[in-house]
Amino acid sequence: MSKKLIRFDWAVKKLLRNKANFVVLEGFLSELLFEDIKIQKILESESNQITDDDKYNRVDILTQNSKNELVIIEIQNTYEIDYFHRMAYGVSKALSENLNIGQPYSEVKKAISVNIVYFDLGQGKDYVYRGTTNFQGLHEKDVLQLSNKQKETFTKQNVSDIFPEYYLIKVNQFNDIAKDTLDEWVYFLKNSEVKDEFKAKGLAEAKEVLDIMRLDKEQQYGYNRYLDYLHLKASEVLSLKIEAEEKVRNEKAIEVAKKAILKGFDSNTIADLTDLSLESIELLRKELKPHE
Known part of the structure; x- marks a missing residue:
């Protein structure tokens, strides 16, 4: 075996x-x-x-x-x-x-x-x-x-x-x-x-x-530390990847929301389309207001 x-x-x-x-x-x-x-x-x-x-x-x-x-x-x-x-x-x-x-x-x-x-x-x-x-x-x-x-x-x-x-x-x-x-x-x-x-x-x-x-006890400890380290590094890489993907999604959602605001969509509809909060959409409205 x-x-x-x-x-x-x-x-x-x-x-x-x-x-x-x-x-x-x-x-x-x-x-x-x-x-x-x-x-x-x-x-x-x-x-x-x-x-x-x-x-x-x-x-x-x-x-x-x-x-x-x-x-x-x-x-x-x-x-x-x-x-x-x-x-x-x-x-x-x-x-x-x-x-x-x-x-x-x-x-x-x-x-x-x-x-x-x-x-x-x-x-x-x-x-x-x-x-x-x-x-x-x-x-x-x-x-x-x-x-x-x-x-x-x-x-x-x-x-x-x-x-x-x-x-x-x-x-x-x-x-x-x-x-x-x-x-x-x-x-x-x-x-x-x-x-x-x-x-x-x-x-x-x-x-x-x-x-x-x-492995003796001391070696087991060192080896287990090593395995923990590899798990930690893998988690860090995964976390960074998820954060990067989330950032890209958020940026795309903001762009869609801006276009929808300029086209006259109401905030609830924009929230449904983008998953952005109503507060975030209102902030975008204020940001875009001088350009309307």
Whole structure:
């Protein structure tokens, strides 16, 4: 029987302090990138020094894999309209901080940015997106390639192999139907549950180490605080949305009321049409009186 586990985003940093647990993140990245990923080390992450509020709001991890590539994993819980910009900034910052003074630009590492978001970002039907950089001719429409010498020197086959690569997983857009092993991971990220029949790399280990029954009282308290925080943030977003919609409705009602006043409608009729109070309508009459 499968059961609810600790949320991955809450536990992942503590989990990765132990190198023996790298297999969990390695499994996830292997399924996402369709290759066998091995993590060499966890590098310092910016959010290790930030405020408690931001720590709860997002998780960011910087790792280096066995191919000497930087892999940035960010988990964002609440809506940010400029999240695409932050993705670009995060990669740029990681690249610049990992090129030592005096090194040639050829030493700039390949960066892979993996972004797990629990809100709808952008406009699209899918729940997993991949972004790469290619150069296409404006006239010939051909894709710019590396020369043979560049392929030999940099051990890369394509221009896009040099530039950052982005992955975006919109967790809440997943329909809970796991059609492959990557879907099994997305299901787990959304529902904190590993079904008995799941076979994805790293999930069995995740199920073992994230078992909520293994939390002691202090950990339970911290975890429950985290869940409360997520509920609070979700309520704040919903409240702001409702307030914004109410404001738009009120503004439209006022516009209708003004037009009705100018056309000579009585206040009771206008109140029925707009749901505005009689007092509000009378104030609008006074406001419009000099223009009648």
